[in-house]
Amino acid sequence: MRKIIYLLLITCLVSCTYHLDLDTAGAKEKLVLYCFPSNSDTTVIQLSRSIPVGQNGKGNASIRNADVRFSVNGKEQEVYWNEDSTSSLPAQCYYTLGKCDTGDIIRIRTCMEGISTITAQTSMPGEFPLEAIHLVPSEEEESVLQVQVTFKDNSATKDYYGIRLMKKELNMMDNVENSSLESVEFDLKEEPLLNNTSDLDEIFIFSHGYFQNLYIWGDEKIQGQEYTLHLAMEYQEDYDSEWSDHTYKVEYKIYLYTFSPEFFKYLETLNKINKNSLGNHSFSPVLYQFSNIEGGLGVMGGCQVKETEWLKNVSI
Template sequence: MHLNKQNLIVILAAFSLLSSCVYHFDLDEVSEIPKLTVYSYPGSGDTMVVRLSYSLPVHDKGRKMYGLKGRDIRLEVNDRSVPLWWAEDSLPGVPAKSYYVVQSYETGDRVRLTASVEGVKAVSAFTIIPAPFPLNAVKIERKSSELNVLQLQINFTDYAKTENYYAVTVKERVKYWKEGTSEVHYGESSSAYMDWSDEPMLDASSGLDDIFMGNYAYYQNLYFWSDEKIQGKNYTLRLNMTYIPDYKTSIQDETFINRKQYKVYLYSLSEEFYRYLKSLNEQKNNELGNVELAPMRATYTNVENGFGLVGGCCLRQTEWMDSLKE
């Protein structure tokens, strides 16, 4: 297992807090002046990226402008100033028109980011780097009661003395080779949908939502939870997917053997990051709000005077794991 340089990408603009069926408001009074939006995820790799943009007023139909260059962008780690660099063009792991710094972090590091851009209020945000995901083992097994189900089992021991927040996502791809040869090729990877019906830790629906909403869904197949129910305990998280054994395909009279592979990404999150993801998920599952039976829910932000997220995150990943054979 090892830390990954890949930055965790979480994208969505802020939504309105108010529901039209509960409150009356004048759109001309809402967000007349754009606010600064900041996204940065310190600790998700050894390269920290900071992206700035303007929020759009509710009546503005224009395109959001990403990649703003500020007049004063400051990063402090444990009250020590750390210089940020500007990337006009894209670099490995760094998008074009963004700030970055190569910086390693330790558990408990305090990170503060302030930013000032002409025409909007200066913003600031604070987060703390969480401890790495406390993983013991990851394995894939056929579910004994349903042999057509493949179960991913993630065993970990929660940190006993702190409140902790975790997330997992799974990538899948196809490994294939021509029958009778040993030369292996790989298809593109994609995010895998996981069935969490055997996992009470991820059961987030309740009340009227169960009646109107149907199946609760995790946005972009990122499954997250807090340690509230398992404080300090050893626990095995169980996620299911359809079992697909090796299969053959034919291309231009050549036969290929295909095998599914999976890679597991495990995150420890700061409280700010967890609350942000939770708010996004609540919005995506808020069908009651869409039919004006409940208030619309706001996107959480820890950016003072602005929008977005500066959230601490530690990421670990497994190697690619083969699906089980028959």
Template sequence: MMVKYISFMIILGVSLLFTSCVYHFDLDEAEGIPKLVVYSYPGSGDTTVVCFSRSLPVTGKGEIVSGLTGTDVRLEVNGTPVGLLWTDKALPGVPAKSYYTVQRYEEGDRIRLTASAEGLETVSSVTTIPAPFPLNSVHMERKPSDPGTLQFQINFTDKASTVNYYAVTVKERTKYWRNGDSRVYYDEEYTAYMDWNDEPLLKVSAGLDEILIGDYTYYEQLYIWSDEKIQGKNYTLRLNKTYISDYETSIQGEVYTNRKQYKVCLYSLSEEFYHYLKSMSEQVNNKLGESELAPVRPTYTNVENGFGLVGGCRMMQTEWMDGVKE
């Protein structure tokens, strides 16, 4: 199946950017001092974006403002400085009020980011670019033992010489045709919730939360795993969802044909990125913490003296695939 590298998806750019106000702190240590927050995901595409904001401690007032200007920032690749540009307006793949550079990376490149802003402590962060996702094939079929289930089978071969971290998410699109008209009338796209009961790599024990509350939920439907149990092996990851065949809908006397399509997005993550996403999932599942029956779990950060994430990532995705026919 044809696969291609693309710019990092908005789900990881925008959604993670707006989590910048979530962090763990100690009231005795924070003393109301704001910190520099940085998010950057080098390796996710040809363009590296760096977004800054100023944190708002619990003792402070006001709102989180993204796109902090007047920041002195330095990006280095294997010790060599890389020039960064600033944009006030949004560009393709680049949000407004951010720094960016067009830079391709190789596996193992070491990225160091340092930044300072007036009134805030200088921050620094280091990450490493992982190898591309080692995909062999993606296959969809109706589960033989349960025809009402559509199963995605993702075959890959893990690299034995390194510790590797991965993630997958599935996009779902519904397209509508007016009967008698070959043109697509309307389509909608969203991230699909997947069932991983057939996938041991994704089964996570949430401890007491799991006993008292129920199933584990992955943050933003990003299903993450490490190669701890499959290091160096060929493996097929299995994800399920309810099978929906093409169907017809009548709206105000017009008949429309509805068809499902799917796209599988695959990520190879740095260790830092993996731990960040893991901490976000733990927060989503910390229902006891929300009820003050357990400590609130901290958000992982690899930004020294600040908050946020600088995480290496490689991403690929399939083309849109039509659902399996009956």
């Protein structure tokens, strides 16, 4: 399960192309760090080196011989190297053991011969303030299921949130079971907190989709309030056909996130790149970049993840 949560967090993160101003990229290679401490009991540290513009070489190659220092609230933690992929770790990465708690300050310092030392810092946000979750079939549209998530924002802090829903389909026919798992893209027409579209967006070909269906928001509009998200998705009813020996069932799992400011800014960057449809049509190739790695490239950001059990489908 730890590996599933980790992959959900970074599937779209470490594989992204970095957009850099060639005038500031410089001619020297730099260390590239991706690290996302969480409330999981393992923190993965992925370290590689950049390839300067104009030089040949294989990019994103993991580095084994670096001096990696990882500390929580000033106390240094043991850092390990993992060579081959396991059930909980990707191949060729550093990692530490132990959960991070709300308010922890996490720092990394990494150096190796011939490359400038890099440093980074982040903090652990609080838990997602969940009040209730309801799956409600739409009374107006037959094929729509609404996911209602109620939470209470903390008025004393600046908070950043996220939600991702995974849908598992189970098909049984002739005693053979097939299953599929995918993230769900929500219809946001009834959710003003996440729906930022305007009449100009269609004219200028702007998209407001969320990258990898990870929906994020800050608490600017709901500071200190209780709020219920209304997220619509396609509804498919379970069925069990006696005459065809065919059974179909759906289950849902919801992941709720809180992010450090650094992590949230990075996710916003990914959304801006994903939404730049005009640039994809060669009219406006806008470049975005975010990094909080001093002396290098990449991102370090903290998050807490709360996941539900597999939720059974509802019936009308």
